Structure formats: structure tokens, C-alpha cells
Amino acid sequence: MVGEGVDRIRFVTHNRHKFREARTILARFGLEVEWVEMEYPEVQADTLEEVALFSARWLLDRVDPPFFIEDAGLFIDALRGFPGPYSSFAFRTIGNEGILKLMDGIRDRGASFKSVVAVALDRDSEPAVLVGETPGRIAESIRGGGWGFDPIFEPLEPGGLTYGELGEDKNRYSHRYRALRRLGEWLSKGRKHL
């Protein structure tokens, strides 16, 4: 399945910032993004892929395709993937301080930020899943602004700076940027085949 002939797609999210970011990135691929502001259930599962697929299937009964959704999480190696799919809850409860406390005295600080996009092009086929991943490490302290775990995650590239310190530059290295770029490539590749 390729994203044949799609030049306009809906993004189901209640997050205005995510919508704007997606609109900017996908415009480079000649794609117009329409915002559907709507809540949907997210299932408990150990992988973001399972979570996104469940939600996309649920939405197929309620939203006209083509549409996509996006979900993201921070996976810390030494914590067996915690907080992973529950990053948002972990941020709201234990926060950056909690993660640093859990990592206290742990030498292996490897982690990755992952973004998963589930795309539904029509009602008859299973939604597709596209992944963007940014490898990095957990910083020793909270540095910089940004949102969520941005001030404690240092991506390998460009190196030495947290997402929070990178500011606008974060979008050149971010997991979400990588996933959305894949979506853009995938949909526009389909279009060229017409």
C-alpha cells in the first residue's frame, strides 16, 4: 500500500502545537493538513505501535480517511523502557525530577525518544504505522526550556545539548520530525506514481 494520490490529509489531535508542526513539515511535501480536534481512546500497551494502531482503528469508525494520528514516548534503556507509552502520565506525576532520581547512580544513561504515526488511507485496509526515533541519553540535570522531558533528553546529534537547550533547532533532530518526514515521503512517493 502506498499513499496514492493523497494531497490532503487530516491530523486528529487535541494538541494545537503538534498540528502546526505537522502542517509546516508536510507542506514541504506538497501536503495540506486539516486539523481534526478530537479526543480518542489510547489503549495500555508496552509499545507505541500497538497504542497507535488501536486508536486509528477506533477512529476509522468515526473520522473520514485519509487521516493520521501521532503518539510519542521516552524509552530509557536502564529502566527497561520506562516511561515509554506512559510518558505523559509519568511527566505529570514524577516529572523530570523523578526521572533524574531514578537514574541516580546509573552509569548507562542511554535512551531514545520515539514518535509513531498511524495513517489510515481508506476504510478497507489496515492503518499503516511509521516510526521516527532519535537516540540519545538522559542528562545529569535539568537544562533548558521546552516541554515535557525536553530538558533532560540529549539527542546524540548535534551532541551535548538537551532538546530544551536546542530550542527551535530541536525540530531538525526530533523524533516527531523524523516520523512526519517519513509520512511526507511515503505519501508523496505514492503521488508521483500516478
Place this chain on the structure above:
Amino acid sequence: MVGEGVDRIRFVTHNRHKFREARTILARFGLEVEWVEMEYPEVQADTLEEVALFSARWLLDRVDPPFFIEDAGLFIDALRGFPGPYSSFAFRTIGNEGILKLMDGIRDRGASFKSVVAVALDRDSEPAVLVGETPGRIAESIRGGGWGFDPIFEPLEPGGLTYGELGEDKNRYSHRYRALRRLGEWLSKGRKHL
């Protein structure tokens, strides 16, 4: 709505130990429990009540009522309710050691273990929710056996011992026992009205 005339009910769970515990407790109320070993989706939500209601509604399309499900979680005051509905994931990733690390240096060690039962008596009415809660505190170290967070949770009653140290006696004080007893009372009260 009361549980009118119910003397036999299905328990949907993939956990054999939970089934056995429920069968023993509910037998005292003249209730026969049938085991339905089946997986079902659990939604991400900040309260166990929302999680259980979503699952019970989903199951209503697939299992003949009357049936019930049960979900439990540990809610730590100083951690804003963490790990709450995601206790199982938190146990599998950061474990008891992780919780103790998060509580390091925190004076307020208050916590409660909560069990939520969602019961569906027929297809036409909304499932009911019954709650059992055991107040307590997070111990300073891992003590005793048991499962999950049992070795770090000290219920207020009888006092000074963790769930893990209480062993079989745990069932006299446990959150699950309290929720299941409510279920038994509720269903048998309905029966007496016949």
C-alpha cells in the same frame, strides 16, 4: 440498579490467582463464580474507574452478562498518584527498587492501594463500578514476599507489616478483598429483595 436474582457470575480475567481469590470470597455470599479467561483492552486514563468502565463496555459486545472485571493500582500521595493505573507497567520496569528510589528523602510516605470492580448485569444498562481502598504507607525497604508492590506497601491495619509480610492474612485487609466483598454484598442484597 441492584444485582437482582444473580447467584452465578462470570469473572473475566487472565489471572488464575485473582479468579481463585474471588471465588473464595464470593462463595460466602452464596455466589458461584465462573472463570472466563480472556484478554481485553485497557484504556489509558488517570483513574481506575475510567479504565474499568471502558473495558466493561467493550466486553459487553463479546461476553454474556452477568460478568465483572477487576483492576488495581498503587497511588502514592507524594508522587501525585503515581504509578496509579499503570502500576503493572511500573512494576515490570522500575520495580520496587524504583519506587523506593523515588521516595528517597520524602517525608510524606502516604499511599493507598485501590481495587475497582466493574460489573455488567445486562446489556441494556451501564456497567456499575465498586471500589475497595486500603490506606497505608510506603515502607523504607523491601520486606516480605508476595507479588508486585506487596513488599513495599504497609496497610494502616494491622500496622507495621507490609502486604508481603502479612502473607495469607493480607486478604483480610486488602483492597481487592474490600472491593469483592462490596460486590458480594451488592449482589446478594439484590437477591434478598426477590
